[in-house]
Amino acid sequence: MSDKEMMQRNVEEFARLQDYMVDTDKESLGYKKMKRRYIELKVILTESGVNLTELDVIKE
8 A cells, every 4th residue: 555545544534533523422432432543543644744724623
C-alpha cells in the first residue's frame, strides 16, 4: 500500500469514527474506546502533515 493510499484510509477512518462518536453518549464505554482511536488517528494524521482544521468535528 502506498503512502497516499494509507493517508486516504486514515482520513476516511477518522471521518467515519467521528460520525459514530457524535451519535454516542460521551460517558459510555464505547465512546471512551472510540476516543482512544480518535487520538491515535489524530496524531498519525497530524504527523503526516494533514491539516485537521476542517476534518476534526469533535475537537477534543
